[in-house]
Amino acid sequence: MRLLLLEDDEATRTYVARALTGAGHVVDTCETGTEATVSASKTEYAVLIFDRMVAGIDGLSALRELRAAGVSTPAILLTAMDGVSDRVEGLNGGADDYLVKPFAATELIARVAALARRPASIETVTTLRVADLEMDLIRRTVTRGGRRIDLQAQEAKLLEYLMRHKGEIVTRTMMLETVWSLHFDPQTNLIESHMSRLRAKIERGADVPLIHTVRGAGYRIEAPAV
Amino acid sequence: MRPAASFNSGAFRFALMIAALFALGSVALLFVVERTIRSYADEATAIGLKSELATLAHALPDTGMAGLVDTISHRQSTDYEQPFQYLLVDARGKRLAGNLPANAARLGWGQLQFADDPGGTGAAGGAETFQSLGTRLGNGAILVVATDTFDVQKLRQRVDAFTIWSGIGITIIALIGGYVIGNLFLRRLERVNEAVARIMAGSLSERLPRIGMSPEFDHLSKNLNLMLDRIGELMEGLRQVSTDIAHDLRTPLTRLRHQLEGLRDYDSLDAYRNGVAAALDQTDDILAIFRALLRIGSIEGGAGRQLLGPIDLSEIAERVANLYRPLAEDQGKAFIVRIEPGVVVVGDAELIAQVFANLLDNALKYTPIGAIITVSVDEADRLPTAIIADNGPGVPALERDKILRRFYRVDTSRGLPGAGLGLSLVAAIARMHQADVRIGDNNPGLHVQLTFQKDVDLSRKRDVEF
Structure with a gap:
């Protein structure tokens, strides 16, 4: 670019x-x-x-x-x-x-x-998809390989944000700003705790991980390279 | 002895002003006296002339013209000083009696120059100004009576001289008196000035002496002393803070330096990378300290005040509590949230979120595994209140006020990461919101309570305190 x-x-x-x-x-x-x-x-x-x-x-x-x-x-x-x-x-x-x-x-x-890559109109998207992970934005449901995953409200928000930026690095401060509307860095591994919960739910029973940790930067959700 | 104040001094100007006022008063007095004397004298002259004329004219029918001539001659021939001069002419203008010049034969009021008796009381024997009054008698003759105005003039001159001299005297006394009083006052002020100079030169504990003269001046010096006390406190705070900053930043900077020094000896690329990452983390910690300091500074400086508005305290507490809950659970701590919905305060949402975040950060950092952390928001006593409490070790009663200070850390926490700025930021934000922070005992543990005002006057500036 x-x-x-x-x-x-x-x-x-x-x-x-x-x-x-x-x-x-x-x-x-x-x-x-x-x-x-x-x-x-x-x-x-x-x-x-x-x-x-x-x-x-x-x-x-x-x-x-x-x-x-x-x-x-x-x-x-x-x-x-x-x-x-x-x-x-x-x-x-x-x-x-x-x-x-x-x-x-x-x-x-x-x-x-x-x-x-900010999409021109967010509203038109109703389903977010990364490999076999799907998020229905209207019914607020998440499935992986057809299996229903129950997420808490903020876990769902976090996942939505990651999926909207699939393939891109999402930093901790970006998450804090978007999901929690906080514009400061609390300096503890708060996000790590959230991400490990989300990961546990998303990746359970799956062969390939979708959420990747980018060291010193943040996280990225990505379909495995075929 | 200090040299006398110069002509430019306040004392001299004060004296000059008073003297000018008195001089002005004297001039006005002179003017009034002059006017009064003149009108009185004129009136007295006129009455004298009229009555003299009336007396003479009245006797005329009894004595006839001859008698009148006789009377006039008689009056003029007496030895003692004559107040009046006369002229009597018959209908054809012929002088019958009197020694006034012929041109004085006029009817009604008149004035004439005339040297009466040489060697008499006239001014150096010269001509004097006479006031005259003439009337026509029954037989056509004209009788004129005149009197000199010399005595009146003399009186006027004497009174004038007296007024002028006393005016000058009063003015001089005012000048001297004003100068002395002004100097006295200035000398007192000078003592205050000298004290100020000594304070500015570094004698910071010195205070101003009483000015004296009047309670108002003493009140002024008392207020100035209070101001000096306040400045002293602020300077002490500033000194404390800058010392603390220097001291507390030296520790992480030293650590950073050691890390970088150690990097030189690494021989594997991985070890080198790890070393760099650690050094970067260390740098971030230092930057975070600066950021916190800047934030406290800008909040205390009143920045962002214009953004205050009604905010939902309950929603913010909920949001931040949700952010911290997973970490608390990961650390094996119970998280109890009791939030009454819809509690609204006037403030800045982001800064209030920061308050909750900092307090929860502390609660997690300083409590052992198994601790219970409570977050509650309510409006029970009519005032919006937020409480964050734990059952950890708490803070000794003596240190509870101090933990709000910048860089203050309880001894037992020194081994833990942090710079001692979190609560200072909480305190600064609370002050900006006119909220009351109370650090209490949770028996056991720490109990931090924020009480907000129901109606906050946003326009009111609050004191900046350290």
């Missing part, structure tokens, strides 16, 4: 660009908000990654300008500002996601992937 990165700190720019390139993306970089608005309106990008605080026109203003001009490319704001109001301001300014510095490269890569 082709990404646009606005970041004025050279070390961070190199680090982020290298990480994204390593994940198979093509990354265009720029240092000023003006450059960013010009590039983003001329070229079709999959995701815009803007640092909020750059000299001159900052990332948030550049994004506002683009949104006003009708550019709806998904955007992630990178920021050192960790206040609730800062995030609200960022999201109101047209950002689709908000990542607080410092962050792990895996976190950014996972979020870029999640944003880029």
Whole structure:
């Protein structure tokens, strides 16, 4: 995918660009908000990654300008500002996601992937499927190989989120944000406990595991390669 | 001895102002006295002239013109100073008696310049101003009586001089008095100023002396001292916090350094990778400390206040409890949730969620296997209340207030991971919500109770405390 990165700190720019390139993306970089608005309106990008605080026109203003001009490319704001109001301001300014510095490269890569493949209309999907695992979104039922699996409400939410992003890494903070609406990291292995329960229910009696742990990053649900 | 205040000083300006006021008052007084004397003198002159004229004219029918001439001549020839001068002319204008000049023969009021008796009381014998009154007698003759205004002038001059001199005197006294009083006051202020200078130079425990003069000034210095006490507390808090930060970050940074140092000696790639991963974890821990500190700082600084609104305390407690339940069960701890639905408070949902998360984090971290952790939310006493309690070791009574401080850790917990910021964040968020945090005893265990206000005045700024 082709990404646009606005970041004025050279070390961070190199680090982020290298990480994204390593994940198979093509990354265009720029240092000023003006450059960013010009590039983003001329070229079709999959995701815009803007640092909020750059000299001159900052990332948030550049994004506002683009949104006003009708550019709806998904955007992630990178920021050192960790206040609730800062995030609200960022999201109101047209950002689709908000990542607080410092962050792990895996976190950014996972979020870029999640944003880029955001389905146009979620409502039309009624069944999620990964290999023989099926989730009926209308009747709220989950089956694996035809066998009914009983899930608690939050387990079901967690599974739905994983399945909507099948094949992609879903990080712990992404889960906390989506399933529990929490925008901070409680620093304990809370998610691990949830995932082990979910796994126990999903993988019981199955030959091949569907849920994979990605070390140092998060989890991924994926059909086994045939 | 301190040199006297300069002309630019407050004392001098104060004196100048008072002196100017007195000078102004003197001028006004002079003006009024002058006006009063003049009108009184004019009136007295007029009455004198009228009665003299009336007396002479009245006697006319008895004595005839000859008698009148006789009377006038007689009056003018007396030795003592004559208040009046006369002129009597017949109908054809011929002088019959009197020594006023001929041009004084006018009817009604008039004024004329005239040197009466040379060597007399006139001003250096020169011409004086006379006030005259003339009337036509029955036979056509004109009788004029005149009097000089010299005495009145003299009186006026004396009174004027007196007023001017006393005005000057009063002004000078006011100037000196004002200067002395102002200086006295300034000297007292100077003592306060010197104390302030010493405090600024580092003598932080010093306080301002009483200013004196009046209770209002003493009240001012008392208030200033209270302000200094408050600043002192804040500075102490700041000093404490920065020392703590430096101290508490040194431990994880030292650990990180050891890990990185150890990395140099690894020879297998796997060991190297593991070492890097451990170092990264260590770095994340350090960053988490910074994040928590920044969060506390921004909450205490009042950030996000504008986002407060009605939020469902019950839903938040439920959600966070559900998040922690599996971990609690994995750790062999019982989780009891008693949440009355629909308890609403005014606040920030995310920060309140953070409060529950931090308290549950602590409850899980500091209790042994088999512990019972209770989460409850209700509105029993009319006030929304959230309680998180456990039956673990609890916190000694003496340390219960301290655990809300930044970096404070109970001795027995020092071996466990953490930086001692979780409860500080809880305390900061509670303060922002005007909620009361009470750390109590669960007999045994820890009992943390948050009591929210029913109606929160969002506009009110709260004190920032350390």
